[in-house]
Amino acid sequence: MxxxxxxxxxxxxxxxxxxxxxxxxxxxxxxxxxxxxxxxxxxxxxxxxxxxxxxxxxxxxxxxxxxxxxxxxxxxxxxxxxxxxxxxxxxxxxxxxxxxxxxxxxxxxxxxxxxxxxxxxxxxxxxxxxxxxxxxxxxxxxxxxxxVKSSEFEVEELRLPEYQFRLITIPILEANDKKLMAISRKGQLFLNLKEMQTIKAYFKKLGRNPTDCELETIAQTWSEHCIHKTFKGKIRYIEKIKNQKSRIKIINNLLKSTIMKSTEKLKKPWCISVFKDNSGVIRFDKRYNVCFKVETHNHPSALEPYGGANTGIGGVIRDPLGTGLGAKPIFNTDVFCFAPPDYPFKKLPPGVLHPKRIMKGVVAGVRDYGNKMGIPTINGAILFHEGFIGNPLVYCGTAGILPKEKSFKEPKSTDLIVLVGGRTGRDGIHGATFSSGELTTESEKVSSGAVQIGNPIEEKKMQEAILEARDKNLYNAITDCGGGGLSSAVGEMGKDLGVEVYLEKVPLKYQGLSYTEIWISESQERMILSVPKNKLNKLLEIFKKEDVEATVIGKFTDTKKLKLYYKNNLVCNLDMKFLHQGLPKIEKKAIFVKRNYKEPNFKEPKDLKKYLLRLLSHPDIASKEWVIRQYDHEVQGGSILKPLVGVYNDGPSDASIVRPILNSKRGLIVSSGINFRFGFIDPYWMAGSCIDEALRQIIAVGGSLEEVALLDNFCWGNPDKPDRLGSLVRTALGCYDFALGFGVPFISGKDSLNNEYRIKNKSISIPGTLLISAIAVMEDIHKAISMYLKKPKDLIYIVGQTYDELGGSHYYDLFGYIGNNVPKVNTKKAKQVFEALSKANSEGIIKAMHDCSEGGLAVALAEMAFSGDLGVEVFLNEVPYKGNQIRNDFVLFSESNSRFIVEIEKEDQKKFENILEGVPFGLIGCVSKDKIFNVYGLDGKLCISAGILDLKEAWQKPLRW
Amino acid sequence: MRKVRVCVLRTAGTNCDKETAFAFSKVGATVELVHINRLIEKKKDIFNYDILAIPGGFTYGDDVSAGKILANELRFRLIDKIKKFIQKQRLIIGICNGFQVLIKAGVLPGNRNFIQEASLVTNDSAKFEDRWVHLLLTDKRCIWTKGLPKIIYLPVAHAEGKFVVKDRSILLRLKKNSQIVFQYCNEKGELLGYPYNPNGSVENIAGICDETGRIFGLMPHPERHIDFLQHPNWQKNGIGLQIFRNGVEYVRKNF
Incomplete structure (x- = not known):
């Protein structure tokens, strides 16, 4: 019935x-x-x-x-x-x-x-x-x-015919180059000619054609998504900057020679496991380590924002869970880039969803998964630019905590392979290879299998079972099934051993899946465990108790072969060595030509208040309260500094602090730095600014540089285009210099390339966007500082030097300018500032601190004032400033790095100024009880006078949906 | 001193079990996290505990409606035990999702036949919201709220917290029996609309107890404010801890 x-x-x-x-x-x-x-x-x-x-x-x-x-x-x-x-x-x-x-x-x-x-x-x-x-x-x-058509009200039942086994082989031995490429395209393998030729040569030696499953396995393993061939390949890099000698550099492995190299050089004893596991691991205290990973899920979110973001956060949660022998997730972060939410419908390219719908869907997807998993989402950012119209960026991060003796894994050749969690279906087939290609208007038709919806409760149950099994030492290794599904999880875990998998044992959602589909499906909420035979029963019992399926699907061997069977038929027999080391190195070309934008030439506007209000309403700067409140940021009970702070809990926190162990006074600070606008001018300085921003946010909430680790996430266009790759290389070079300069190591990272959208013959790339996420261990959470002003008559300082660095600033953006003088970073001077402020905080004299970022010191000060429900009296001629043009608007809105606004009690003035010796600072004014924001210009005359409620309204209105 | 035993009930999608357990243990209780399957399989016995705590979370993903499926498990799989637990005058607290469970299982406001008389439904804003709210301590019957000041400050974090009743008579009964424990208010104690009343609850109701005052359900999260560092401005002591202390002390005095 x-x-x-x-x-x-x-x-x-x-x-x-x-x-x-x-x-x-x-x-x-x-x-x-x-x-x-x-x-x-x-x-x-x-x-x-x-x-x-x-x-x-x-x-x-x-x-x-x-x-x-x-x-x-x-x-x-x-x-x-x-x-x-x-x-x-x-x-x-x-x-x-x-x-x-x-x-x-x-x-x-x-x-x-x-x-x-x-x-x-x-x-x-x-x-x-x-x-x-x-x-x-x-x-x-x-x-x-x-x-649903109105006449039918029946259940859409999935009645797939039962799968009849038939071994499929692909005739590549006979194929010429043209045919090889046709095979790659038709199979959605996204393999290039040289790769196809290498595969052909391998099978020629074996004297047979590959099965479809073998070819798919190689395509998955060699996909940009899984192996990051751009970052690990060879690059010929040419750099051309006006008035400088152009340089040519051959880079053999970009990742190893920049990001990882800085970590190697810094040799921090508290870096436990870096660039090896599913996330980077650092020391937390004597008993625990913490790990952190940020991933992107851009392509799926462009097509199906809710499902894409949902499975994005679901996937990155499994990274800490699959790190070492499994870490308990303790917080999530999310950073998004969209096209402006008021983008005209008429201008939308065909096949593209409107940015406001994408944003609402993405936020709901992250919200539902994170909240239902019981993981607080505590930090993030949202930025807007037309360049993200076809490719929104969705970065999701998760940190976890694990006992220090559980930080490493090693599968044994006698272990069984156990698949735990959700069942396998057709969802997400070709996700990994799909994300390694450009989107087209046809993408939604051919790649729809790559879109999925998550089931957070399945993952939560799995997490409970895993952590219990971990504490009882019931397995030797764990990893998650992400892009590439079983193919990449099992293949990767067994690459030094050998693997035998019996595909018919994999529990299915419905019948009808072929052996290859089972192997490459990217169904969510699944993980792989390496289990000693004598511990299997105990392990299965724990999973049963939590209502989670756990199935033995195969075993590890010592044959160095990947062997797959379907009902006793051998469907895949590959050498691990070829699979993991056979990828031909391709030399890619990269060119960076520094663009020179017109330096704008305009007079200082008379009404600066108007521009302050407009900046506060800029969607990058405006309050994200509508989003933040939809995330549970306090579950697990460890919230110390919340993302919204202030007298009315609605001001913008610089970073968040959590206490993962409830009876300890140790905390973790998490922050993020992102500013693609600086990358328009010079991505090298974008890298510097992103790192500076992430670090100064940590300082601003009361942290120090003692134990800070960074993650890098590169989202770029097609790396086969030399200009795209050129700016990427220059960014990576920046990452190296500034990580080293600040003495702060990278511990993990990820890249998402091919963020381009093709309409007819024109390909639109996103602005190359680097996200730097930082995690810091805080010895004593009682030292935390919030950003809002506390008390009338307190003194207000600016610490750090302001320059006429308006290039890429939000102030210029109001006029449609980009400019050239991009903010620089001097790590030596910046560190002096950071260390002085850390010292002042350790003496307990800082009452409020906020970093100057988007919108400069004016926006920072306004945010501090309206969040504290207090006014200010501030004098611009006390601001340490260097620049060719001495103007109020430049001092107010320059986005120079390494600067802070600090509130101090009057009686601490001397103490504070002594600590700041050698560091540029200015006592710029004081807090007033009148709720008026008064700024006196360089000529000593009042140049901005605004009610703080008006400022707050300008800041809150744009995204109050 | 008498050992006070607390069962923090959990199942698929329970999230706030560990911090709720932490709050109880901080005031001296012996706490155990118990999966509902263990109670159904009779591997654990509910009568080994003095207090049953149903914590926050998204049991079964809030599928159908928040708390409904766990409420039905109580009603259809454990009903006799729950009835007896209540008859034995033991204590029950339901926080957030736990409150939704108690309401939908008919344990609160409470009648003999466990018939649902009230509900917690989708917020008027139609979305999940995490925010701190002021709560007016309305009636004093509840044993869990002894010694609290007139106005306290706790966070809420839910999508389905709008308290509604079947009809006016239920509301009158709640008032007559002093069962309305907390009402959403502003810092002065005035009952106002959104955002002070974060979900549109009838008469700003945030928490109620049964006629005996021993069974208590509330949408706000006292376990998220047991320490001044959890307070958004680090200004007030963790007022939520008093709620857990009251439960434990009641057991010590009366059992």
Missing amino acids: KWHIEIREKIFDAIGEGVLRDILDLGITTVKKVFFIQVYNIVGEISFLEVKKICEELLVDRITQNYTINKPHLAKSRYESVVEIAYNPGVMDPVEGSVVKAIRDLGIKSPITVKTAKKYILEGRLNNFQLNTICEKLLYNKLIQHI
Whole structure:
């Protein structure tokens, strides 16, 4: 029997109201009311009375909801449109599992399937075009969902035919170069000619053609996503800068010769495991280490923002979980870059989702996964630029904590391979190779298998079981199934040993998967364990107790071969050595030509208050409270410095602090530095600024440079284009110089290349964007400092030198300028500033501190004032400033690095100034109890006078959705 | 001194179990995290505990509605035990998702037949929100709130926290029996709308107890404010700890 249940709110329909607001946002004003209906379709041998029981005891909240059984709501008139959205066959319905479980709890045992759908009633006149717009822009995404035709109300059951084994071989021995490339393209392998030729030569030696599975395995393993061939390959780099001799450099391995080299040189004893495992590991205290990793999930988020971000955060959580023998996740971070949220619909390229929808979907995806996993999301940033129209950037990070003796793994050749977590389906096939190519308008059609939805509760259950098994020493190694699925997880873990896997043993979501699909599927929430035979039963018992599937799918061997079987048929037999070392090195060309922008020439505006207000409303700077509050930033109980601080808890914190061990006074600080605008002018200085920013945020909240580790995340365009690669190389060179200069090591990183969008023959690259994430161990969390002003009459200082560095600044951006004089970093001077402030803080005399970043000292000061609900009286001629042009606006809005605004009690003046000896600083004014922001210009006359509530409103309004 | 035993109940999607356990142990209780499957399989016995705490989280992913599936497990798999636990006058606290469970299982506001009389539904803002709220201590019946000042400050973090009742009579009964424990308010104790009332709850209700005052459910998270360092401005002592202390001391005095 098929049962169709519709549930509707009786009193207040919050979801319907939300959709109505979004429809108004689209500019459609004829819809007057929206009602939301939750649909459950149940199929099974159950009676009407049983269905009634299911409704009344489970599905319906009888206090607030009504329901119908098999009486679907149909449109009553032409003033009413009814749309029902269901998941496509094969897409996981995250609710299904728990509803089936709950029906069992009611005592109903006959076999059933449950599918959910969402139905919307739109009241008001709409033409077909408007209705389509609403459906496509708001209600569904055709990659994972479809509109149910009104006549059918049946369960979309996935009835795939049972899979009949047939070994497929690919005729590459006979193929010429043209055919080789055709095979690569048709199979979505994204392998280039030289790689295809190398594969052909390997199989020629073996005297046979490869199976489809072997070819897929090689493509996965050699994909940019998995092996980072650009960063590890050979690059011929040419650098041309005006008035400088151009230089040519041959780089053999960019990663090893820049990022990793600085770590090697610094030799920090507290770096435990760097660039080896799924995340970088540093020491936390005598008993624990902490690890941290940031990943990107850009391509999937462009196509399906909710699912893409959802699985992005889900994936990076498995990195700490798969580090060493498993770390408990303790916080998440997220940084996004989108096109401006008010981007005109008319200008949108075909096949591209509107940035506001992408942003809402991405935020919801991160929110739902992080919150449901019980991991606080505590730090992030959101920036906007038109260059991200086709490729939004979604960086997700997770840190974990693990007992120090659990920090390393080693699979043994006698171990069994155990797959734990979710089941395997067709989802995410070709994710790894797909992300290694450019997006096109066709991407959504050919690559839709690469889009998935996560199931955080599955991952949470798996986490509980893993951590218990870890503490009982029941396995020797662990890793996660990410891009490339089993292929990359098992292949990587067994690369020094040898592997045998029996693919028919892998638990499937539904029948019909071929052996190759099983092997390369990127279904979420799965991990691989290497388990000694004598510990298997104990391990399986723990997973069973948590309701998590755990299955032996094969074993490690000492043959140095990757052997896969499907029902006793050998479907893959590759040498590990070829797989992991056979990738031909390709020399790529990189050219960096420094662009010279026009240095703008304009007079200082008379009304500087207007520009301060406009800067505060700049979407990069404006309050992100709408986003931050949707993340649980306090779960696990360790929140010390929250992302929002101030008298009304609504000011922008520089960084966040957590206490991972609740009865310890040790904390962790996390911060991030990102500024692609400086990269327009010179990516070398962008790298310097990003590192400086991440570090000064740590100083600003009361940390020190003692034990700080960095992560790098490069998001760039197509590395086969020399200009893209040139700016990437220059950035990496910057990373090396500044990490070394500050004495702060990188411990892990990731790159996401090919962030380009192709329309017809034009390829749009994103602005090359470096994200630096920093994690610092804080010895005593009682030393934490927040950024908002505390008390009238306190003194206000600026510490650090201001230059006329307006290039790439947000002030110039208001006029549409880029400029040339990009902010520089002098690590020696910067360190003096940082260390002096750390010292002052250790003496307990700093009451508030905020770093100067986007919008310069004016924005920093304004944020401190309105967050503290206090005014200021400030004098610009006390600011240490050097520049060709001496102007108020430059002093106010320059984004020079290594600067802080500090609040000090009057009686501590001498003490503070003594500590600052040798460091540029200025006593620029004091806190006032009147809620007025008064700035006196270089001529001593009042140049800005604004009410702090007006400043706050300008800052809060733009993203208060 | 008598050992006070606390069962922190957990299942798939429970998140705040460890910090809730930490809060109880900080005030001297002996705490155990117990998976509901162990109770159903009878491998653990609920009567070995003085206090049942159902912590925050997203049990079963909030699928169907927040707390519903765990509430049904209590109602259909453990009902006799829960009834007896209550009859034996032991203590129950439900925080956030735990409050949703107690309401949807009909344990709160409380009637003999465990019929649901109130609900916690989607916030008026239609989204999850994490923010600190002021709470007015309305009635004094609840044993968990002894010695608290008139206004306290705790964080909420939920998407489905709007308290609603079946009909007016339930509200009148709650008032008559002094079962309304906390109401959302501003720093002066005035009952105002959003954001002070973060979810649109009827009469700003943030927490209620049963007629005996021994069973308590609330949306805010006292376990997230047991130490001044968790306070957003580091200005006040961890007022939430008093709630856990009250439970433990009640057991010591009365059991």
